[in-house]
Amino acid sequence: MYLVPLSLARRLGPALKPLRALVAGGWLQEADTDCLLRLVHPALRLKRVFARVESRVWVADDMLALGLRTNGNAHGWRPGQHVRLYRELDGVRHGRSYSLTKAEPDGRIELAVRRQPGGRFSNGLLERLEVGSLVELDPAQGELTWPHEAGSVLLLAAGSGITPLLGLLRHALAQGFAAPVTLLHYVRQRRQRAFGEELQGLMARYPNFQVRWAISGEAPAAGELAGRFQAAHLAGRPVHSLLACGPHGFVASVDDWWRAEPRAGGLQVEAFTPPAPSVGGGEQVRLRFARSHRELPGNSAVNLLEQAEAHGLRPPHGCRQGICTACTCQLLAGGVRDLRTGGLTHGPGLPIRLCVSAPLGDVELDL
Ligand code: FES
Structure with a gap:
C-alpha cells in the first residue's frame, strides 16, 4: 500500500x-x-x-x-x-x-x-x-518527425518497424493532417499484421489514409502485395515524403530505391537492427582513446563500440543500432565511416555514434 x-x-x-x-x-x-x-x-x-x-x-x-x-x-x-x-x-x-x-x-x-x-x-x-x-x-530519443508540409506521405514499415510510424500516423491524423497518406506494412505472415484492426478503422475514418499489407511467407490474398520491398510496389504512388522503418536490410533497400533517381521530397529512415558485420578482415589501424590514455590496435571493418569494449573500455551505450545517440562521442582526429550509410566523417570535434562507426584509418576519440 x-x-x-x-x-x-x-x-x-x-x-x-x-x-x-x-x-x-x-x-x-x-x-x-x-x-x-x-x-x-x-x-x-x-x-x-x-x-x-x-x-x-x-x-x-x-x-x-x-x-x-x-x-x-x-x-x-x-x-x-x-x-x-x-x-x-x-x-x-x-x-x-x-x-x-x-x-x-x-x-x-x-x-x-x-x-x-x-x-x-x-x-x-x-x-x-x-x-x-x-x-x-530512459528519456525518449529519436529523430523521426511527421512531414506536416508534405503534399503526400508514404510510410514503409517492415515487421515491428510499424511501431514508430504508427505513433506518428495516429498523431498526425488526429491533428487533422489532410494530404494523402499511404502505409505499406511488410510482414511474413498475415497474423503478424500488428494493429491491423486499428489501421483498418483509421482507413474507414480518414479518407486520405490507405493501408496495404505485403506478405512474404504466404500466398497473398486479394488486395495484398506479394513479397519483400520492391520498386513495383510503389508504382503509381505519389511520394512527396517517405518514412521507412524496419530491419537494416529493408531500410537499405528503400534508401537505395530513393537515391536511384533525383527526388524532390524528403526521406527519413530508421533501422532497428544493426548492419550485418563486415565480412573480410578490414585494415589494421591504431585507436587512441584520449581520456583513458590508451593506444590500441584496431580494425577498419568493426564498429568502434565493439572495439572499445573488446579492449576493456565501457563507453555508455543504448540501442547499439545507431538510433538512441547514447554512444555519441567526439572524434578528435582521423575519420570514420558510418556502417549504415557509408557516409564519411572527418575532422576534430565532430560527434560520431560509436556503435555504427568504423575507423577509416588511425583515429583518436574523446573516450
Ligand atoms: S546510437 Fe544507440 S548505442 Fe549507439
Missing part, C-alpha cells in the same frame, strides 16, 4: 522543484532524496522516469501493446521516438529500446513489444510484466 496513488504522485512534481534546486546546488544527493520519495510512492523520483503498466493488449499474434503511465518526469516525449526500458533479470539490470506508439500530455504512453525467438528480455515482458508493475525508462 502506498501513501498516495500514482495520479497524486504525478501532481507532486512541481512541488519537488526546491528539492531539485538543492540537488543541483550540491546540498542534497539525488539518490538519498529518491529513497525518501519512494516511501510516498515507489514511482516518485526527482528526475528519473518510472512508469506503471496500466494495460496489456495483444495487437498481433507476436506483438503486445503495453499501456503505461509515467511519473511526471517524461517531458516532451513524442510518438515515434523510442525509450529504453529497464528490468532486472536474475539480479542483473538489463534494458531494451522500444518505440512510442503513443505519448499523451497526461503522461500516458504506449510501447509495443514483439516476441523474439530466444529473446529473454522481450519475451519476459510479454509473459511476466503484469498490469500494476513498475518499470524504469
Whole structure:
C-alpha cells in the first residue's frame, strides 16, 4: 500500500522543484532524496522516469501493446521516438529500446513489444510484466518527425518497424493532417499484421489514409502485395515524403530505391537492427582513446563500440543500432565511416555514434 496513488504522485512534481534546486546546488544527493520519495510512492523520483503498466493488449499474434503511465518526469516525449526500458533479470539490470506508439500530455504512453525467438528480455515482458508493475525508462530519443508540409506521405514499415510510424500516423491524423497518406506494412505472415484492426478503422475514418499489407511467407490474398520491398510496389504512388522503418536490410533497400533517381521530397529512415558485420578482415589501424590514455590496435571493418569494449573500455551505450545517440562521442582526429550509410566523417570535434562507426584509418576519440 502506498501513501498516495500514482495520479497524486504525478501532481507532486512541481512541488519537488526546491528539492531539485538543492540537488543541483550540491546540498542534497539525488539518490538519498529518491529513497525518501519512494516511501510516498515507489514511482516518485526527482528526475528519473518510472512508469506503471496500466494495460496489456495483444495487437498481433507476436506483438503486445503495453499501456503505461509515467511519473511526471517524461517531458516532451513524442510518438515515434523510442525509450529504453529497464528490468532486472536474475539480479542483473538489463534494458531494451522500444518505440512510442503513443505519448499523451497526461503522461500516458504506449510501447509495443514483439516476441523474439530466444529473446529473454522481450519475451519476459510479454509473459511476466503484469498490469500494476513498475518499470524504469530512459528519456525518449529519436529523430523521426511527421512531414506536416508534405503534399503526400508514404510510410514503409517492415515487421515491428510499424511501431514508430504508427505513433506518428495516429498523431498526425488526429491533428487533422489532410494530404494523402499511404502505409505499406511488410510482414511474413498475415497474423503478424500488428494493429491491423486499428489501421483498418483509421482507413474507414480518414479518407486520405490507405493501408496495404505485403506478405512474404504466404500466398497473398486479394488486395495484398506479394513479397519483400520492391520498386513495383510503389508504382503509381505519389511520394512527396517517405518514412521507412524496419530491419537494416529493408531500410537499405528503400534508401537505395530513393537515391536511384533525383527526388524532390524528403526521406527519413530508421533501422532497428544493426548492419550485418563486415565480412573480410578490414585494415589494421591504431585507436587512441584520449581520456583513458590508451593506444590500441584496431580494425577498419568493426564498429568502434565493439572495439572499445573488446579492449576493456565501457563507453555508455543504448540501442547499439545507431538510433538512441547514447554512444555519441567526439572524434578528435582521423575519420570514420558510418556502417549504415557509408557516409564519411572527418575532422576534430565532430560527434560520431560509436556503435555504427568504423575507423577509416588511425583515429583518436574523446573516450
Ligand atoms: S548505442 Fe544507440 S546510437 Fe549507439
